[in-house]
Amino acid sequence: MLLKKTRRYQGEQKTFLILAIVFTAVTFILNNILQTAIGGFLMTLSLLAFVVVIIAAVYYIIKFYIKQH
Numbered sequence: 732m733l734l735k736k737t738r739r740y741q742g743e744q745k746t747f748l749i750l751a752i753v754f755t756a757v758t759f760i761l762n763n764i765l766q767t768a769i770g771g772f773l774m775t776l777s778l779l780a781f782v783v784v785i786i787a788a789v790y791y792i793i794k795f796y797i798k799q800h
Contacts (some may be wrong), residue, residue, distance in 0.1 A: 762770030
């Protein structure tokens with residue numbers, strides 16, 4: 732049973748990686764090469780996601796540190 736979960740997780744991880752690469756390529760093409768408004772929106776969305784990840788990481792690090800004391 733554990734082996735099946737591991738294989739499924741690897742499949743989901745691959746799918747996420749492929750989607751991330753496609754999103755990056757589309758954003759690059761639309762924003763930098765074609766200079767479209769959609770590309771600008773995707774860049775804004777990417778920046779927002781990055782900020783959310785940074786804030787979440789800081790939150791969990793602080794939460795873990797407080798829990799240790």
